[in-house]
Amino acid sequence: MTCEAVVLEAFGEPLRPKEIEVPELGEGQVLVMLEASGVCGSDVHMADGEDPRVPLPIILGHEGVGRAVR
Numbered sequence: 001m002t003c004e005a006v007v008l009e010a011f012g013e014p015l016r017p018k019e020i021e022v023p024e025l026g027e028g029q030v031l032v033m034l035e036a037s038g039v040c041g042s043d044v045h046m047a048d049g050e051d052p053r054v055p056l057p058i059i060l061g062h063e064g065v066g067r068a069v070r
């Protein structure tokens with residue numbers, strides 16, 4: 001199964017929509033169909049490359065709202 005995500009591939013560059021593979025769920029994990037996601041200040045700092053711990057590529061956003069589908 002795939003889904004659409006907006007991905008940061010390089011610091012300081014625009015986010016790009018991509019079709020990505022949904023990983024298999026592990027024990028105790030839930031698949032959530034996001035309906036909205038906020039962009040907070042830490043996302044902006046990560047996109048600008050101000051946190052060297054951020055691995056690339058990355059899907060930003062950690063303030064999501066959605067439905068558990070599996």
Ligand SMILES: [Zn+2]
Nearest residue numbers: 040041042063
């Ligand atoms: Zn935040």
